[in-house]
Amino acid sequence: MLSGPEKVAKRIFSSASTKNQCVFVQYFFEGNVYSLMQKMFGCIEEHEGNLKIYRLGIFRIIPFVLRFRPDIIHVITFERFALLGYICKIFSGVKIIYNVHGVAIYENNELKSVPEGLKLKDSFCEKIFMKFSSVLLFLSRFELNIARKYYNIPERKICYVSNGIDEEFSKAKTGSSNIIPSIVFIGDSERRDKNFQFLYSALDKVKFQCRLYIVGSFNTKIFDKKFENVEISPIQKMNKEALVKFLSDKDIFVSPSFYDTFSIAAAECMAVGLVPVVSENTGISKFITKGVNGFVAATNDESDLAEKLNFLLSSKELRIKLSSAASEIYKELNWNKVFTEYSKIYDNALVG
Secondary structure (H helix, E strand, C coil), rough: CCHHHHHHHHHHHHCCCCCCCCCCEEEECCCHHCCCCHHHHHHHEEEEECEEEEEEEEEHHHHHHHHCCCCEEEECCCCCCHHHHHHHHHHCEEEEEECEEEEEEHHHHCCCCCCCHHHHHHHHHHHHHHCCCCCCECCCCCHHHHHHHCCCCHHHHEEEEECEHHHHHHCCCCCCCCCCCCEEECCCCCHHHHHHHHHHHHHCCCCCCCCCCCCECCCCCCCCCCCCCCEEECCCCCCCCCCCCCCCCCCEEECCCCCCCCCCHHHHHHHHEEEEEEECCEHHHHHCCCCCCCECCCCCHHHHHHHHHHHHHCCHHHHHHHHHHCCCCCCCCCCHHHHHHHHHHHHHHHHC
């Protein structure tokens, strides 16, 4: 089960490797699985088909990159070891492209419990990434505005990209035959940025019988209230194949997040045909047109969120109509089309 940025990294690498000579470099992340010597000097070469994947120790990364002599280093996930790529830039003039999946300094200070030492490390690395990357790839204007509270980001470096949707989601819709309509929330109930507490508070205002599925950890000791019209059904996280099957007969996707730079979950649910109701602070909201393929609710406005959910729950015909339009998102965000944009960014970086 991949995180959003991990999934993006894998898809971009697979696509890029069909057109270019590419390697994927990662570090020895898994805690006690690897020895200190491996983490410092190790080198493991793996293959997935014709794809070359290297797991390298800290002191092997710079020599490897200088020997490989890439035209572009694409830093797709925020990892501190990527700082070594920027050191290579001093000696080689390589172009570095950085995917800004989130703003680490904001997340560490506002959303997570992170030791001060790690905060300082992350802040230092992110400052280098922002300052010395040739191109910065943002997922939404919302995300850029947060980043600019901390960093001076020139317009010439900014590009916007969207995350892609795997094909399996576009083929999953079988249609809902459930008498009671269903709503899907994807995320852990105690993750602050997912804002489940706000959604939970709004459920009293839901006027129609429905079932709310929570895909992720759900703390029943905190969230133990019974609602007149909403039945809550916690579901464990699942792999892609199981998730596609699970979503195939569901009706509505809800994201009340106050910080979500894109939301791959929303995109995938839309491709299946779930009608999205997302907050203004969910990056994918730019693809949602009110009453056409979903709704965008005001962030932290319980009445507005409940009103939009009630409107959808009140009419099966409306849900079917918007479901068909929502699934069209796949035509816009399939990985073939998304990677075409990445190819243009690569080409422009080389001539810039």
